[in-house]
Amino acid sequence: MSDSCDVFKEKTNIIGLEKPEFPVDVGEMYEGERIRKPDMYVEFGGMNVERKWELVLTRPIEEIEDGKITVIGPDIQEMNPGGSYPIGILVEVAGEKVEKDLEGVLERRIHYFTNYIEGVMHLNQRYDVWIRISKRSYQKGLNSLVWIGKILAWLYKSSFPVIEKIQITIYTDKEKVEELFPIAMEVWSKRDVRARTLKDEEVNEFYACVMCQSFAPSHICVITPNRIGSCGSISWFDARAAYNVDPKGPNFPIPKGECIDPIKGVYEGINKVAHEKSLGAIKSISLYSMFDNPHTSCGCFEGIAFYIPEVDGIGIVHRDYKGSTVNGLTFSSMAGHTSGGTQNPGFNGIAIEYLRSPKFLQADGGWERVVWMPSQIKERVKDSIPEHLRDKIATEVECKSIGELKEFLKSKQHPVVSQWKVEEVVKAEEEVEEEVEEKVQEAVLPAQAPTIEIPGQGGIRIILKNVKITAEKVIIKREKK
DSSP: OEEOTTTTTTTOOOSSSSOOOOSSOBSGGGTTOOOOGGGEEEEEESTTOSOEEEEEEEOOGGGOOTTOEEEEEOOGGGSOTTOEEOEEEEEEEEOTTOOGGGHHHHHHHHHHHHTTBTTEEEEOOTTOOEEEEEHHHHHHTOOOHHHHHHHHHHHHHHHOTTOOEEEEEEEOOHHHHHHHHHHHHHHHHHHHHHHTTOOGGGOSEEEEEOTTTTTOTTOOEEEBTTBOOTTSSOOHHHHHHHHHHOTTSSEEEEEOOOEEETTTTEEHHHHHHHHHHTTTSOOOOBTTOSSSSBOOOOSOOSEEEEEETTTTEEEEEETTOOSOOTTSOOHHHHHHHHOTTOOOTTEEEEOGGGGGSTTTTGGGTGGGGEEEOOHHHHHHTGGGSOGGGTTTSBOTTTOSSHHHHHHHHHHHTOHHHHHHHHHHHHHHHHHHHHHHHHHOSOEEOOSSOOOEEEEOGGGOEEEEOSOOOEESOOOOOOOOO
């Protein structure tokens, strides 16, 4: 374990707005840079590492040593090339105007600012962090996490003048990362609980986030009291605070306008802004449906809601689930259908906190339609699952295939099963109609038909004698009651 806080003390001074000298370039032009595995020197977090996190906390100003950067654990130059390592990033800020509401906002900026660094790729947030450093940037001198800390500190103070002091601690020691993980989870939980107190109907405006348009140009994240940002880190309160301190930043208000459909969550104001910010690619968004103009996703979503047509149900999977889901697909394979800022009915990038929303996919049946999810997520949100459904939703423990899922749902009498019965009856009736149509090709009345009387109005009768009537097809349908 090493403490590298003073390694580059004489090489750069981060305090102030003048850009210091760094071993690599820093700027917005590097947003969206992808680092593939062959080009990677090392990575932190990601699918191969169980524990990783990043957290921003406000502190009393006297508790912070401004500009202090500390690395606890092995540094980059001490790591094996091509390796995957745990990481925890703690950013502590202080200032007279720095409010606690800003924590979530500043925390999400770790993603934003880290992607400004040449040769560094940052994805996701909170406990889903994934960072890669390229071989080229390592060779140029980005060989210590202290540089990452110094760049972040400079960007924070340059972007947010309200921050008077900042110190950053980066943990790579596995035991320390795991020790602090539950503390971070508790902080996030308290933030999320507060955000649940408000309803969409109680506010006059929603908020947008375009932070990830460098990865998905047509994507705009709509944040409402009942629909947290898909990354899971920005609530309606966070977005409002972000706009108040940085009106020209990536978060801005969306006037709700007319509510076109309260069940699907379609608003005139959202459609107008989405159409404008996506340059016409997106014309309408349903906040609470994964089938009808679903909300777009970039790539930082915590989980995916996916349709399972074989059972007419919805599955949920989170980013850290390593196996195949019940439909045989992995998270990463489905992420390709979900990300990129496009609308793909049947796939919806979501935050895990959205599962707790009273408007969770309400247009599609909500929890009554959910049939499968990983046990880890089910346990985490079980207090939000309606009690009568808790033992009727399968996990990877009970079901690993569609066949097993069907039997499980039948045995538990999941609500979707009743829909199967209705569909089976309709299908049977359609098959009968098709069979009759095939057999009855032509029906001909007798050549010398008896007199046919056709009733008319006013007591008049029309009589046809010695007629021949031929029909090309007779269709017999069962009357539906």
